Amino acid sequence: MDFLNAIVALANFVIIPATVYGSQLALGALGVTLIYGILRFSNFAHGDTMAFGTMVTILITWWFQSMGINFGILPTALLALPFGIAITSLFLLGTDRVVYKFYREKKSEPVIFVIVSLGVMFMMNGIVRFIIGTGDQRFADGERFIISTREFKAMTGLQEGLAIRFTQGITVVTAIIVVAALFYFLNRTRTGKSMRAFSDNEDLALLSGINPERVVMVTWIIVAGLATIAGVLYGLDKTFKPFTYFQLLLPIFASAIVGGLGNPLGAIAGGFVIAFSEVSVTYAFKKVLGYLLPESLEPDSLVQLLSTDYKFAVSFVILIIVLLVKPTGLFKGKSV
Amino acid sequence: MIVVEDLHKHFGGFHAVDGASLSIAEGSITGLIGPNGAGKTTLFNVIAGVLPPTSGRVTMKGEDITGLPPHELFDKGLLRTFQIAHEFSSMTVRENLMMVPGGQTGETLWNTWFHRARIREEEATLLKRADEVLEFLTIDHLKDEKAGNLSGGQKKLLELGRTMMVDAKIVFLDEVGAGVNRTLLNTIGDAIIRLNKERGYTFVVIEHDMDFIDRLCDPVICMAEGKVLAEGTLAEIKANEHVIEAYLGTGLKNKTVGASA
Structure with missing residues (x-):
């Protein structure tokens, strides 16, 4: 019984939250990795792209809520999501037209693009804070549970409870659907293949008649989709606060680099590696060990390696280790 | 077909192409020879739109194509291969070929999801064509192999195969025979002649192997130091004093070019 209690506690506090967080990071890292693979620069504006997409979705969600439109048992935000993606796509395409295109035509070095994306990041940062403010925003339609602690305890008779929030379930399911669709798209469709071809060998892609501007456009649209979905899922799971999204940039980049920049499969694996480590x-x-160990060995301390305040340090340390030991990442990506 | 007028391409102070003028007749297989560093590949790159020219003009059938991006030239039927074979290494040989024709229906996001039947039809045609090309090039047993795993010679064949996926008008082959064994080289030669005769492709071939040039090319253009040195049949070129000088330096004029190249 103690053993089961330990497992339930572990699942409740580590496995489920980390899986959910991992899905969110994976979606974020996929966006970063696609931009790196195809447009060949590290997009520092990605965290704020997520914030922008989420903000648009929140505004539409509130509007829907005020008109009494709902999506049955699912969060209203999911209904607003397609609109959020569409507007974010337009926003990114606009940014590309106004900013990045200029440097692309000049064939600027990747490092210039990185600095440019930093500028774009500050702009987006300002826009989001100007429109929605810097505070916490909630847009989930109240807390709903797939299974609540009380139900679980009553059902199993265990001391420990297990709670799965509705938004957690939605996060994982959505992530699976999105990733499956993305991989189908990249591997099976002509558009996806031309993106891969462009990432693999740009010169040859150009000389095979692939229109680079179209590839770039499609990439931005997909990135807008991934960023908005990742952002909305994160916001539904926790809350939306522009600064948090800016901070998410570190674990997202860590995920993409750990998995191997430019490699979509790596981005997903990296997301889960970072999430599980961090959590x-x-x-x-203390609690888990308390169930497992005999009473005499039970720890007095919390057995917590790092305070949650330092959670970003975890991504940072992993990032450094990977860059030192295996710069191409777990899956063969492009060297950083 | 292609007329190049006083083309210059400078990299800083280095004049890779230094006032080259030449014209390529429709339906010909023109050889482009010259010592290393003569500017042959740079000339190709400028014509194919990879590099912008410093000055000069390129026209195709009277139409100015100077500095057009590669994918637009591709649409006009101007194709090239690379000196060092390029391929999409993570895709199979067949997928590599099927990438080729630009402007396929499936190339836009909208069509990808909403015109599936048309795409399927198109892909079936492409698949058939790709398999024909592979058979033609005698590498059909490799069709599901990842292109990155091919040997150097097989990659060269794949390069040639890529030009066969569309109705090209003019194809620039950059040392298609380099690092390829004799048997394979003959296969490539046969393919070039057949494409020229049956489909009316115009070829421009950079090559160092004089037997290969001799077999395929008429006329031959010789370049050195970014300029066109001579033009004519291979025999004429070999007899040309300037050419011998460019290849061998002065003092060795009684030797033939072919033996040293």
Whole structure:
């Protein structure tokens, strides 16, 4: 019984939150990795792209809520999501037209693009804060549970409870659908293949009649979709706060680099590596160990390696280790 | 077909192409020879739109094509291959070929999801064509192999195969025979002649192998130091004093060019 309790506690506080967080990071890292693979620069504006997409979706969600439109049992935000993606796509295409295109035509070095994206990041940062403010925003339609702690306890008779929030379930399911669609798209469709071809060998792609501007356009649209979905899922799961999204840039880049920049499969794996490390390093294992160990060995301390305040340090350390030991990442990506 | 007028391409102070003028007749297989560093590949790159020219003009059938981007030249039927074979290494040989024709229906996001039947039809045609090309080039047993795993010679064949996926008008082959064994080279030669005769492709071939040039090309253009040195049949070129000088330096005029190249 103690053993089961330990497992349930572990699932409740580590496995489920990390899986959910991992899905969110994976979607974010996919966007970063696609831009790196195809447009060949690290897009520092990605966190704020997520914030922008989420903000648009929140505004539409509030509007829907005020008109009494709802999506049955699912969060209204999911209904607003397609509109959010569409507007974010237009926003990114506009940014590309106004900013990046100029440097692309000049065939600027990647490092210039990185600095340019930093500028774009500050702009987006300002726009989002100007429109929605810097505070916390909630847009989920109240907390709903697939299974709540009380139900779980009543059902199993265990001491420990397990809660799965509705938004957590939605996050994982959405992530699976999106990733499956993306991989189908990249591997099976002509547009996806031309993106891969462009990423693989730009010169040859150009000389095979692939229109580079179209590839760039499609990439931005897909990135807008991924960023908005990742942002909205994160916001539904927690809350929306522009600064948090800016901070997410670090774990997202860590995920993409750990997996191998430019490699979509790596981005997903990287997302989960980072999420599981972050959650398990900052979780206090006292309770779990308490169930598992005999009473005499039970720890007095919290058995928490790092305070949650330092959770970003985890991504940072992993990032450094990967860059030192295996710069191409777990899956063969492009060297950084 | 292609007329190049006083083309210059400078990299800083280095004049890679230094006032080259030449014209390529429709339906010909023109050889382009010259010592290393003569500017042959740079000339190709400028014509194919990879590099912008410093000055000069390129016309195709009277139409100015100077500095057009590669994919637009591709649409006009101007194709090239690379000196060092390029391929999409993570895709199969067949997929590599099927990438080729630009402007396929499936190339826009909208069509990808909403015109599936048309795409399927198109892909079926492409698949058939790709398989024909592979058979023609005698590498059909490699069709599901990742292109990155091919040997150097096979990659060269794949390069040639790529030009066969569309109705090209003019194809620039950059050392298509480099690093390829004799048997394979003959296969490539046969393919070039057949494409020229049956489909009316015009070829411009950079090559160092004089037997290969001799077999395929008429006329031959010789370049050196970014300029066109001579033009004529291979025999004429070999007899040309300037050419011998460019290849061998002065003092060795009694040797033939072919033996050293």
